[in-house]
Amino acid sequence: MLESAASEAATPPVQSPRQLFESSGVKSVLAQLDAELVGLAPVKSRIHDIAALLLVDRLRAQQGFDSQPPSLHMCFTGNPGTGKTTVALRMAEVLKQLGYVRKGHLVAVTRDDLVGQFIGHTAPKTREVLKKAMGGVLFIDEAYYLYRPENERDYGQEAIEILLQVMENQREDIVVILAGYKDRMQTFFGSNPGMASRIAHHIDFPDYTEPELLRISELMLQKLHYRFDPGAAAAFARYIALRRAQPHFANARSIRNALDRIRLRHATRLFDSDAPLQPEQLVTLEAADVLASRVFDSPTPDDSDARNPA
Ligand SMILES: Nc1ncnc2c1ncn2[C@@H]1O[C@H](COP(=O)(O)OP(=O)(O)OP(=O)(O)O)[C@@H](O)[C@H]1O
Ligand SMILES: [Mg+2]
Numbered sequence: 563m564l565e566s567a568a569s570e571a572a573t574p575p576v577q578s579p580r581q582l583f584e585s586s587g588v589k590s591v592l593a594q595l596d597a598e599l600v601g602l603a604p605v606k607s608r609i610h611d612i613a614a615l616l617l618v619d620r621l622r623a624q625q626g627f628d629s630q631p632p633s634l635h636m637c638f639t640g641n642p643g644t645g646k647t648t649v650a651l652r653m654a655e656v657l658k659q660l661g662y663v664r665k666g667h668l669v670a671v672t673r674d675d676l677v678g679q680f681i682g683h684t685a686p687k688t689r690e691v692l693k694k695a696m697g698g699v700l701f702i703d704e705a706y707y708l709y710r711p712e713n714e715r716d717y718g719q720e721a722i723e724i725l726l727q728v729m730e731n732q733r734e735d736i737v738v739i740l741a742g743y744k745d746r747m748q749t750f751f752g753s754n755p756g757m758a759s760r761i762a763h764h765i766d767f768p769d770y771t772e773p774e775l776l777r778i779s780e781l782m783l784q785k786l787h788y789r790f791d792p793g794a795a796a797a798f799a800r801y802i803a804l805r806r807a808q809p810h811f812a813n814a815r816s817i818r819n820a821l822d823r824i825r826l827r828h829a830t831r832l833f834d835s836d837a838p839l840q841p842e843q844l845v846t847l848e849a850a851d852v853l854a855s856r857v858f859d860s861p862t863p864d865d866s867d868a869r870n871p872a
Contacts, residue, residue, distance in 0.1 A: 576621050579614070587659045588613050595652050600781060601774040605649055608765050609656060616660040631734045633762045634662065637705075637751075639744035640767025643815030646741045647701065649767075654699040657737060664735070665697035673707040676721040684717040688724045696736055705740035706750035722754060729760045770813050775802045779817050783847075788825065793849035798824075804857045820855070827851040 583589050615632060622629060638646040651668050658666025671691055678684040708718040729738050751758035776799055783789055790798060805811060828851045
């Protein structure tokens, strides 16, 4: 029987989760996440679930039900530019608002930040990074590079062992997020069951659809105080469709890079004109700024037919 049943009459009613959701500031962080990040529905819903778990945990603690804090180490898998780093930053904020971590900062590292070149260098490096990340989130990008099975005495193993200890023993003060490609991460977990068993949440980041990429580009431009005129918007939609099919496409990251190059062409176009500028022109990107991209050069079968009617 639950112990609280006896003292039911004496204990005040439990605060409603919704009240706590609003008063803790979690609601506003999650609303901001929804508004500022396009798409990512499965990712957002997992973050809501984690927030709910922690809020209910807090209500339970208020009622004296002691429970171990849940393990929150996570793995974010997905292709480049799908928002893993961005979401990890937001996750750190959410965890801070929920009182799970003290500081809510994010320390982002890769293998080279953890593993030394010489014997005896790895442990101090890894410990230094962990010290910096305490009270927040340690984000390890391409975490599978820590494990190099082809190299028998690889120092990566030493870093993994230290991480495992800290993930187990200090889990109320640090959240570790491993990030990278899904297939490589699965191989890594296959060879490192200790790591696999400490990761409670696996979150997969899907590639963005064309409409999502277009929406992301609009948000990015809005933040930078630029906009597409209708011709540029149509040209950029075509750009996305072409670029997405090319090698090395990196989702939102490729969009950001494309916008940088478009801004460069816009600036050059304005710079080359002798006529006085209207303020409007400083913020308006035109179709020509987009269409000068090399992405439009690679001929599709239809294009090449048009160019070589023979
Ligand atoms: N859903 C989104 N909505 C708006 N902007 C986004 C979204 N996802 C990513 N971005 C933007 O795209 C850029 C790349 O995202 P981010 O660095 O988080 O991706 P990543 O998955 O960590 O990529 P990588 O694997 O290359 O490190 C950032 O500038 C980020 O702000
Ligand atoms: Mg990243």
